Amino acid sequence: MIGIISYAGYIPRYRLDRMTVYSAMGWLNPALIANAAGEKAVANFDEDAVTMAVAAGKRCLDGFNPSALGALYFATTTAPYRERQCANIVAGALCAPEEIRCADFGGGLKAGSSALLAALDFCKANSEQPALVCAADCRLGKMGSLQEMVFGDGAGAILVGNEKPLALFKGAYSLSCDFVDQLRGADTVYNRQWEDRWVRDMGYEKLIPEVIGGLCRRQGLTPADFTKVIYPCYYAAARRKINKKLGLKLAQVEDDLLQESGDTGTAHSLLMFSKALEAASPGDKLLLVSYGNGCDALLFEVTPEIDRFNNRRRFSDTLTRRSELDSYIKQITWRGMTPVELGLRSEEEQVTRWSMTWRSRKAILSLQGSRCKKCGTQQYPPQRVCVNPHCGAVDEMEPLNLSEKGGKIVSYTSDMLAATINPPAIYGNVDFNGGGRAMFEFTDCALEDLQVGRPVEFTFRIKYYDPKRDTTFYFWKAIPVTGEVS
Amino acid sequence: MTTGICDKVAILGMGCTIFGEHWELDSSDLLLEAFSECLADAGIEKKDIQAAWIGNHIDEVNIGKGGCYLANTLHLPFIPVTRVENFCASGTEAFRGACYAVASGAYSIALAAGVEKLKDVGYGGLPDSPIFGQLSRYVTPNATAPGLFAQLATAYAAKYGVSMEKIKEAITHVSWKSHQNGAKNPRAHLRRAVSEEQICSSPVVAYPLGLFDCCGVSDGAAMAIVTTPEIARRLKPDQDPVLVKALQIAVSSGEEAAYHRWDGSHIMTTRVAAQRAYEEAGIVNPREELDLMEVHDCFSITEMVTMEDLAISPPGKAPDDILSGFYDLDGELPCQSDGGLKCFGHPIGASGLRMIYEIYSQLLQRWPAERQVENARLGLTHNLGGVPHQNVCSVAILGL
Numbered sequence: 001m002i003g004i005i006s007y008a009g010y011i012p013r014y015r016l017d018r019m020t021v022y023s024a025m026g027w028l029n030p031a032l033i034a035n036a037a038g039e040k041a042v043a044n045f046d047e048d049a050v051t052m053a054v055a056a057g058k059r060c061l062d063g064f065n066p067s068a069l070g071a072l073y074f075a076t077t078t079a080p081y082r083e084r085q086c087a088n089i090v091a092g093a094l095c096a097p098e099e100i101r102c103a104d105f106g107g108g109l110k111a112g113s114s115a116l117l118a119a120l121d122f123c124k125a126n127s128e129q130p131a132l133v134c135a136a137d138c139r140l141g142k143m144g145s146l147q148e149m150v151f152g153d154g155a156g157a158i159l160v161g162n163e164k165p166l167a168l169f170k171g172a173y174s175l176s177c178d179f180v181d182q183l184r185g186a187d188t189v190y191n192r193q194w195e196d197r198w199v200r201d202m203g204y205e206k207l208i209p210e211v212i213g214g215l216c217r218r219q220g221l222t223p224a225d226f227t228k229v230i231y232p233c234y235y236a237a238a239r240r241k242i243n244k245k246l247g248l249k250l251a252q253v254e255d256d257l258l259q260e261s262g263d264t265g266t267a268h269s270l271l272m273f274s275k276a277l278e279a280a281s282p283g284d285k286l287l288l289v290s291y292g293n294g295c296d297a298l299l300f301e302v303t304p305e306i307d308r309f310n311n312r313r314r315f316s317d318t319l320t321r322r323s324e325l326d327s328y329i330k331q332i333t334w335r336g337m338t339p340v341e342l343g344l345r346s347e348e349e350q351v352t353r354w355s356m357t358w359r360s361r362k363a364i365l366s367l368q369g370s371r372c373k374k375c376g377t378q379q380y381p382p383q384r385v386c387v388n389p390h391c392g393a394v395d396e397m398e399p400l401n402l403s404e405k406g407g408k409i410v411s412y413t414s415d416m417l418a419a420t421i422n423p424p425a426i427y428g429n430v431d432f433n434g435g436g437r438a439m440f441e442f443t444d445c446a447l448e449d450l451q452v453g454r455p456v457e458f459t460f461r462i463k464y465y466d467p468k469r470d471t472t473f474y475f476w477k478a479i480p481v482t483g484e485v486s
Numbered sequence: 487m488t489t490g491i492c493d494k495v496a497i498l499g500m501g502c503t504i505f506g507e508h509w510e511l512d513s514s515d516l517l518l519e520a521f522s523e524c525l526a527d528a529g530i531e532k533k534d535i536q537a538a539w540i541g542n543h544i545d546e547v548n549i550g551k552g553g554c555y556l557a558n559t560l561h562l563p564f565i566p567v568t569r570v571e572n573f574c575a576s577g578t579e580a581f582r583g584a585c586y587a588v589a590s591g592a593y594s595i596a597l598a599a600g601v602e603k604l605k606d607v608g609y610g611g612l613p614d615s616p617i618f619g620q621l622s623r624y625v626t627p628n629a630t631a632p633g634l635f636a637q638l639a640t641a642y643a644a645k646y647g648v649s650m651e652k653i654k655e656a657i658t659h660v661s662w663k664s665h666q667n668g669a670k671n672p673r674a675h676l677r678r679a680v681s682e683e684q685i686c687s688s689p690v691v692a693y694p695l696g697l698f699d700c701c702g703v704s705d706g707a708a709m710a711i712v713t714t715p716e717i718a719r720r721l722k723p724d725q726d727p728v729l730v731k732a733l734q735i736a737v738s739s740g741e742e743a744a745y746h747r748w749d750g751s752h753i754m755t756t757r758v759a760a761q762r763a764y765e766e767a768g769i770v771n772p773r774e775e776l777d778l779m780e781v782h783d784c785f786s787i788t789e790m791v792t793m794e795d796l797a798i799s800p801p802g803k804a805p806d807d808i809l810s811g812f813y814d815l816d817g818e819l820p821c822q823s824d825g826g827l828k829c830f831g832h833p834i835g836a837s838g839l840r841m842i843y844e845i846y847s848q849l850l851q852r853w854p855a856e857r858q859v860e861n862a863r864l865g866l867t868h869n870l871g872g873v874p875h876q877n878v879c880s881v882a883i884l885g886l
Binding site for chain 1: 689690741
């Protein structure tokens with residue numbers, strides 16, 4: 001039977017208190033105060049939809065072998081490329097094999113559930129191989145807009161397959177129509193929406209009950225049969241009306257995460273769904289509903305496997321890992337919303353030589369190093385001649401993925417001279433657990449978090465952005481984590 | 487059989503420009519100025535030079551690739567001219583080329599030049615320069631020289647259990663000493679003595695290094711004309727020639743960057759180059775036998791750890807020696823008597839030759855009493871290129 005075999009959420013570390021946004025922009029639009037409660041998750045300066053999808057995917061694959069994947073679908077409306085498949089970047093970072101079906105889903109906010117449906121279809125047709133769905137968004141509202149208040153950054157990942165499903169897929173119902181309440185043109189950065197009443201009354205309040213009603217008819221159920229109904233909608237009043245219309249009790253409705261992360265676009269239903277799975281019990285019926293130019297509704301029934309699943313807190317763990325970002329200006333600077341002076345050093349040429357990165361793609365995307373078959377020494381980047389001065393064997397290497405290894409800090413600094421949109425640049429030498437060394441940038445931390453001997457884990461991030469060629473380039477960085485300092 | 491370079495090459499003449507911000511001068515102007523002094527000091531004519539080497543790091547800014555720039559500037563008459571580049575050790579690399587040419591017997595008089603125009607870069611510090619080729623851009627941090635060298639401090643503190651305050655105190659004294667010495671040197675870039683308080687409270691560039699822990703970024707040129715000891719004695723019968731006693735270079739094997747043996751608290755190549763140089767020069771106890779040193783103090787922390795790598799201070803004791811004044815101008819082993827990279831300045835390609843210029847001048851007792859190291863007979867230069875985990879280290883020993 002096809003179903004969910006793993007799940008995870010990813011909320012970036014930094015959170016912006018909505019009152020910080022209001023303090024900066026309330027003068028322009030005093031009505032923003034109505035949405036100024038809670039906090040929104042904001043991607044770090046080196047994160048985007050691709051890196052967040054990798055982060056969620058990595059957590060989701062914890063305990064699974066990525067080389068068994070048969071498909072990887074990536075959903076976003078904020079892809080860094082219009083032509084270059086981002087799912088392949090995600091697949092590379094997750095050490096998935098190249099013999100895999102990859103696709104990007106986008107266009108509307110229900111792309112996340114479209115990808116999930118496609119993954120379920122894939123598993124139906126290819127019963128042996130699991131399929132991974134990663135959805136992430138990093139949407140921008142203009143400064144002083146409702147969207148700026150409401151939107152948050154985040155990612156969700158769902159692994160679909162037939163081996164010990166935690167929740168069985170029971171059926172789906174879809175509505176697709178050119179109902180336009182929010183849009184972004186091909187060359188537009190900021191979300192634009194028609195008036196609130198239109199979005200609320202004719203959008204959420206009408207389409208969500210309609211798709212749930214359709215699914216109930218098809219499945220012979222009533223809304224009262226669902227343990228949890230998971231649907232996105234950032235209008236609190238509309239949520240109340242939808243619940244009333246469907247006769248849903250408050251306990252049946254999954255929390256919208258607006259106070260914790262904000263609306264994360266294509267990722268949002270998947271993110272809320274991973275939260276629901278965390279708390280689910282065998283027999284629960286979970287209804288996942290997405291919204292955006294129509295709706296998808298997917299019904300799942302939780303199995304006893306859920307109680308045997310390792311590390312169920314695959315959503316909450318990411319939520320508790322948080323730091324408050326005390327500067328609104330910092331956030332808009334990171335997102336490139338306002339020009340800042342980065343100095344002449346930042347104007348150095350940054351040509352990406354694709355033929356070269358192709359040859360090193362495993363080293364770059366998968367943090368693949370090599371291990372000497374003669375002496376066992378791990379090394380990065382991959383070497384042909386063993387770096388161990390007492391070995392030196394030639395072409396005796398086997399590939400080795402280091403992204404899951406973790407390591408510890410050998411030396412570090414924080415550099416005010418390096419050109420970066422988030423000074424100081426923090427970096428240092430890191431020894432991989434099990435041997436080998438490389439220098440990494442540290443991220444999601446401050447100088448005070450660093451110490452020689454402190455353990456780190458690796459995270460896939462934006463290495464640089466070349467504005468001249470509109471190229472976003474990715475590589476791995478290190479995050480200091482708690483643990484024994486040795 | 488390997489016989490080394492000891493006593494096979496003599497320095498016949500040297501020249502060195504004022505280092506500094508030469509907004510009005512090109513590399514050609516700087517090269518000509520150094521050459522005029524060098525030629526006059528050697529007491530020969532241009533036509534006597536049989537081969538030349540020029541060291542320059544950043545070809546994109548100013549001199550371009552190849553040897554033509556030097557040949558065309560001086561209008562050298564169709565002799566072999568080779569441009570060499572080995573990071574910040576390019577100056578010593580040019581010197582090495584000229585010395586080996588003479589030692590081999592292929593030429594009897596050769597020129598070594600070094601030049602750099604850093605003030606045409608457009609910003610402070612060195613421009614980006616991928617040490618390990620283009621792949622560096624994709625898999626190594628967006629790092630700068632101060633950030634890479636600053637890590638010596640965090641690793642040193644962890645290794646020896648020395649507090650960051652103690653390290654800061656020692657490296658502050660390193661910079662204070664260079665400013666004291668630079669203030670006495672009319673050719674130095676930074677000629678103002680500063681207080682230790684001023685140094686210590688300067689803005690942080692890369693933790694724990696502040697602005698005063700970083701060397702000057704300068705324009706300048708330096709040159710040497712080398713020949714055989716026999717020709718030197720014949721041309722200058724009334725002067726003991728300054729002889730090359732050792733000339734060693736060690737290049738990172740890749741071990742520091744990718745293997746886990748190195749602890750990040752020192753420079754592996756310096757240890758290797760120094761031991762080879764001591765052996766070549768017949769030095770058994772460098773702390774006792776050397777009279778003065780010019781080391782690659784690109785950052786104050788580099789000078790600190792170098793004192794141990796050169797086997798002058800025992801492991802973990804460099805801060806104590808530094809703070810005791812051991813390396814001051816009036817100390818037991820003066821280091822950076824000309825102000826060093828810190829205050830004389832660091833036009834990359836010229837720096838190695840500038841260090842040799844200082845030792846050469848000191849050995850010939852050419853300086854005014856206030857900065858002359860008395861009875862100096864044996865001096866060492868240490869010219870480091872690259873960064874702690876990927877570098878080229880040159881150690882030269884010169885003596886009478």
